[in-house]
Amino acid sequence: MKKLIYILCMLPIFTACEDVIEVEVPTDKARLTVDALMRIDTTQPSTNYYAEVKVSVSSNFFETIEPAILEQISITNLASQENIPLFETFIGSGVYQSETTVDFMTSGELILFIQHEGSRYAARTTYVPAVPIKKLEQGDATLFSGEETEIIVAFDDQPNQTDFYLFDFDFNEYLVTEDTFYP
Amino acid sequence: MNTKLNYNINDNNSIFLSGYFGRDVFSVSDSFVNTYGNAVGNFRWNHLFSDKLFSNLSLIYSNYYYGLKLDFVGFDWNSGIENFNIKYDLKHYVNDKFQINYGINNIYYRFNPGKIEPSNADSGIIEEQLTQKYANEFAAYIDVEHDITKNLSLNYGLRFSNFIRLGQDEINVYFNDSPVIFDPVLNVYQEGIAIDTYSVEKSGSLATFNNFEPRISLAYTLNDNSSIKASYTRLAQYLHLISNTSSPTPLDVWTPSGPFVKPQLLDQYAVGYFKSISDGEYSVETEVFYKDIQNRIDYIDGANLIANDAIEQVILNGEARAYGLEFLLRKNEGRFQGWLAYTLSKSEQRTPGRTVDLSDGTSFTETGINSGAWYNTPYDKTHDVSVYASYDLNEKWNFNTNFVFQTGQPTNYPIGQFSFQGLTIPYYGPRNEERLPSYNRMDVSATLTPKKNKNRKWQTEWVFSIYNVYNRRNAASISFSRNEDTGANEAVRTSIFGIVPAVTYNFKF
Numbered sequence: 001m002k003k004l005i006y007i008l009c010m011l012p013i014f015t016a017c018e019d020v021i022e023v024e025v026p027t028d029k030a031r032l033t034v035d036a037l038m039r040i041d042t043t044q045p046s047t048n049y050y051a052e053v054k055v056s057v058s059s060n061f062f063e064t065i066e067p068a069i070l071e072q073i074s075i076t077n078l079a080s081q082e083n084i085p086l087f088e089t090f091i092g093s094g095v096y097q098s099e100t101t102v103d104f105m106t107s108g109e110l111i112l113f114i115q116h117e118g119s120r121y122a123a124r125t126t127y128v129p130a131v132p133i134k135k136l137e138q139g140d141a142t143l144f145s146g147e148e149t150e151i152i153v154a155f156d157d158q159p160n161q162t163d164f165y166l167f168d169f170d171f172n173e174y175l176v177t178e179d180t181f182y183p
Numbered sequence: 184m185n186t187k188l189n190y191n192i193n194d195n196n197s198i199f200l201s202g203y204f205g206r207d208v209f210s211v212s213d214s215f216v217n218t219y220g221n222a223v224g225n226f227r228w229n230h231l232f233s234d235k236l237f238s239n240l241s242l243i244y245s246n247y248y249y250g251l252k253l254d255f256v257g258f259d260w261n262s263g264i265e266n267f268n269i270k271y272d273l274k275h276y277v278n279d280k281f282q283i284n285y286g287i288n289n290i291y292y293r294f295n296p297g298k299i300e301p302s303n304a305d306s307g308i309i310e311e312q313l314t315q316k317y318a319n320e321f322a323a324y325i326d327v328e329h330d331i332t333k334n335l336s337l338n339y340g341l342r343f344s345n346f347i348r349l350g351q352d353e354i355n356v357y358f359n360d361s362p363v364i365f366d367p368v369l370n371v372y373q374e375g376i377a378i379d380t381y382s383v384e385k386s387g388s389l390a391t392f393n394n395f396e397p398r399i400s401l402a403y404t405l406n407d408n409s410s411i412k413a414s415y416t417r418l419a420q421y422l423h424l425i426s427n428t429s430s431p432t433p434l435d436v437w438t439p440s441g442p443f444v445k446p447q448l449l450d451q452y453a454v455g456y457f458k459s460i461s462d463g464e465y466s467v468e469t470e471v472f473y474k475d476i477q478n479r480i481d482y483i484d485g486a487n488l489i490a491n492d493a494i495e496q497v498i499l500n501g502e503a504r505a506y507g508l509e510f511l512l513r514k515n516e517g518r519f520q521g522w523l524a525y526t527l528s529k530s531e532q533r534t535p536g537r538t539v540d541l542s543d544g545t546s547f548t549e550t551g552i553n554s555g556a557w558y559n560t561p562y563d564k565t566h567d568v569s570v571y572a573s574y575d576l577n578e579k580w581n582f583n584t585n586f587v588f589q590t591g592q593p594t595n596y597p598i599g600q601f602s603f604q605g606l607t608i609p610y611y612g613p614r615n616e617e618r619l620p621s622y623n624r625m626d627v628s629a630t631l632t633p634k635k636n637k638n639r640k641w642q643t644e645w646v647f648s649i650y651n652v653y654n655r656r657n658a659a660s661i662s663f664s665r666n667e668d669t670g671a672n673e674a675v676r677t678s679i680f681g682i683v684p685a686v687t688y689n690f691k692f
Contacts, residue, residue, distance in 0.1 A: 017656070017677075017678055017681070018675050018676065018677050018678075019656065019675070019676055019678075020666075020673045020674065020675055020676075021658075021661070021674055021675075021676045022674070023596065023661060023674040025596045025597055025598065025617075025663075025674075026596065026598045026612065026616075026617070027598065027599065028598035028599040028610075028612060030599075031599065031601065033601040033602060033603065035602070035603050035604060037603075037604060054602075056601065056602050058599045058600060058601040058610070059599060059600060060599060060600075061596075061597040061598075061599060061600050061609055061663060061672055062672055065600065065601065065602045065607065168604075172605055172606055174604075174606070180311075180490075182308075182309065
C-alpha cells in the first residue's frame with residue numbers, strides 16, 4: 001500500500017484584498033426620480049403639515065445627480081376631493097412644498113400628479129401607520145471594525161399582516177427588515 | 184481531510200473505502216461567519232466474474248453544507264443537500280473489438296433549503312425550517328464500444344432516467360396555476376398569488392419525469408497520423424443551479440425539478456480532427472461543438488433568492504445555447520514537453536415572454552427576462568488560452584510553468600444612479616452585458632528529486648513554486664459603492680490571491 005504525505009508551506013502573503021479601480025460604466029437616458037416619502041408624526045399637537053416632494057434626474061454613476069424642474073405638481077385627496085398645488089422652495093432646488101393638514105394627509109386615498117418635460121405621471125397611496133417603538137437603547141456590542149454603535153430597538157409586530165420596517169438611524173444609515181421570522 | 188483504504192479479499196474480490204471531509208470557513212468577525220463544505224463517504228466492491236466480466240457495486244453518501252452565522256442580526260442559517268447513491272456497474276469484454284458497459288443507479292436526495300435559528304437568547308427571531316424537499320432519481324444504461332473495422336470505431340449507448348420529485352410538507356397552489364405573473368402596466372414580473380397549499384406524503388410523488396438519453400460517437404482513422412471524430416449526446420439534468428453574478432459572495436441556489444420546474448435537456452454535437460506530427464512528437468487536436476439547452480431557468484428582476492420557500496415565484500423557464508472551437512497543440516516527447524490550448528466560444532441564454540390570453544378574448548405577450556433577448560450566461564468566456572511547459576534539466580531538477588488567459592466573466596455595471604431619501608442608489612440595465620477585466624496569471628515551479636532516492640524504499644521530493652508570478656490582482660468581483668469619507672462613488676475590486684510562493688515536501692513510502 002502506498003501512502004502519500006504532503007507538507008505544504010505557504011508564505012503568508014496571500015490575502016483577499018479590495019482596491020478602488022477605474023471602470024467605465026454605461027450611461028442610460030436620464031430618468032425622473034420622485035422622492036415623495038412623507039413621515040407624519042400623529043402624536044404632535046399641531047394639525048398643520050408641510051407636504052414636501054423632492055425631484056431629481058438620474059445620472060451616470062460617477063456624475064452628479066441634478067434637481068429636476070417640473071411643469072406642474074399637486075396632491076389630491078380622493079375622499080375630500082381637495083387638491084393642493086406644490087411650489088418650488090427656490091428656483092432650481094427640486095424641492096416642492098405646500099402647507100396642508102395632518103387630516104388631509106392621513107384620511108382617504110391620495111393622488112400625486114406630476115408633469116415633467118411634457119409627460120404626465122400619477123401615483124396613488126394611503127397613509128400607513130407604523131407600530132410604536134417600545135424600547136430604544138444604546139448597547140455596547142460591535143460588528144466588524146469595533147467602532148460601530150449598537151442600537152437596540154423593540155416593537156410589537158402585528159401578527160396577521162406582512163410588514164416591512166424601515167429604520168432611519170440618520171447619517172444615511174438605514175435598515176430594512178421584513179417580519180417573516182418575527183413571532 | 185481525505186482517507187482511503189483498500190482491501191483485497193481474494194483474487195476476484197476487493198473492497199475500497201474512502202472518505203472526504205472539507206470545510207471552508209470565511210469569517211469577517213465573531214458576528215459574521217460563513218462555513219461551507221462537503222462530506223463524502225464511498226464504499227466500493229469490485230468483483231471479477233471472469234477475466235471478461237467484472238462489476239463494481241458502489242454506495243456513496245454525500246452531504247453538502249452551507250451555513251451562515253449572523254450574530255448581528257441574531258440568527259444562524261444552515262442549509263445543505265444530502266444524497267444517498269447506490270450503483271451497480273458491469274464491464275463486459277466480449278472480445279477485443281466489442282465491449283459492453285451497463286448498469287443501474289439510484290440516488291435519493293434530501294434538500295434542506297435552509298433553517299433559521301436564533302443565535303442568542305435576546306434574539307427576536309423565531310426558529311423556522313424552510314420546507315425540506317425530497318427526490319429520487321433512478322437510471323439504467325447500456326454503452327457499447329465497438330471497433331467495426333480497423334479504421335472505424337463506434338461508441339453508442341442509451342441511458343434511461345426517471346426522476347420523481349417526492350412529497351413534501353407544504354406546496355403552493357397558484358391562482359391560474361401561475362407562480363409568476365406579469366404586470367402589463369408596469370412591465371414587470373411579480374410573484375404569483377398562492378391561493379392554497381397542500382401536502383403530499385414523502386413516499387408520494389409531486390411530479391415524475393422520464394427521459395431517454397442516447398449518445399453516439401464515432402472515430403475514423405484516416406491514416407497512421409490522423410483521424411476524425413463526431414459525436415452526439417443528450418443529457419437530462421434534474422437539479423438546477425441559479426447563480427447571481429452580481430453578488431460578491433458565492434450565493435448559489437440549487438433547486439430540484441418539480442411541479443413548476445421542468446428538467447433541463449441538453450443536446451450536444453461535436454466534430455473533431457486529430458493529427459500526429461513527426462512520429463508523435465507533436466499532436467494537434469481541434470473540435471467544434473454546439474450545445475442546445477431546453478428548460479434553462481433564470482430569476483426575474485428583483486427576485487429574492489435568499490430564504491425563499493417558493494422559488495418558483497421568482498424563476499422563469501428559458502433556453503440556452505453554447506458553441507465554440509477548441510484547439511490543442513501538444514509536444515509529447517523529449518526533455519521539453521508541453522501544450523497550448525485555445526477555446527473560442529459563446530454561451531448565452533434567453534427567456535422570452537409568454538403569451539397570456541385574457542378573459543375578454545384578447546391576449547398580450549410578456550416582455551420576458553432581459554426583454555426576451557439573448558444574453559451571456561455567467562460562464563461565457565470568449566477567449567480561453569492556456570499554455571503549459573515542462574523542462575527536465577537533469578535527473579535532479581525539473582521546471583514547470585503555466586499561463587492562463589481568459590476573457591472576463593460577464594457581470595453587471597450600474598447604468599445610472601438616482602437619489603432617494605438622501606441616498607444615491609445605483610440601477611442596472613440589460614443582464615450580463617458588462618465584463619470583469621480579463622483574467623490572466625502565470626505560475627512557475629521547480630521540483631528537486633534528490634539522487635539518494637534510488638537506493639531506498641521511500642521517496643522524497645521538494646517542490647518550490649510561485650503562483651501568480653507577476654502578482655496580478657485578478658478581479659473576483661467589482662462592486663459599486665459610495666466612499667464613506669469622500670462621499671464620492673467608486674468601483675471596488677475584490678481580488679482573492681496575489682502572488683503566492685510555496686514550498687511543498689512530498690514523501691512517498
